[in-house]
Amino acid sequence: MKNPITGLNKVFESRIRLGVMSVLMVNEEINFNDLKQLLQVTDGNLATHLVNLEENGYIKVQKGFIGKKTNTTYMITRAGEKAFAEHIAALENMIKGVK
Template identity: 45%
Template structure:
């Protein structure tokens, strides 16, 4: 753990990824980490979010290339699905590792 405890004995959270600090983005990433592709409606209903809130958080994750999007038509209806990218998976795992280390440090 690189940044949680410095020589001064002060606690730092500098190793955490700011992109994932919001609970909605954390929830999105957690769901995408255990699913191949998941559609917008399922994400929205699972996280109990409004369309607008989910869309804005997904937009941020897509912009930072943590998540990729696929738009297609199923039975003549548009269907938008998402999955985590390889880089997103690596970044989220690193974020969780830092978070776990921070919790262990604070807990002791």
């Protein structure tokens, strides 16, 4: 997953996945619609990226109901937090490296 030279995480190369992780770092949990609104993406597009993040073990999915409507919420996992922190550190290093 990691690029051996830069330390950047391939999973976070996608803007949408990077966005999802950014939201989940600072929000305990968030539902699908709020996430869609924040990142300005289509349902299908967002769903694909969420599945990818879940498969990598970076986020947890919780399906619930509000009345009769489904309400799916997402949370970050420990592994997700760690991977994201490392990715940010790598980004910072790249900037510092050139200065």
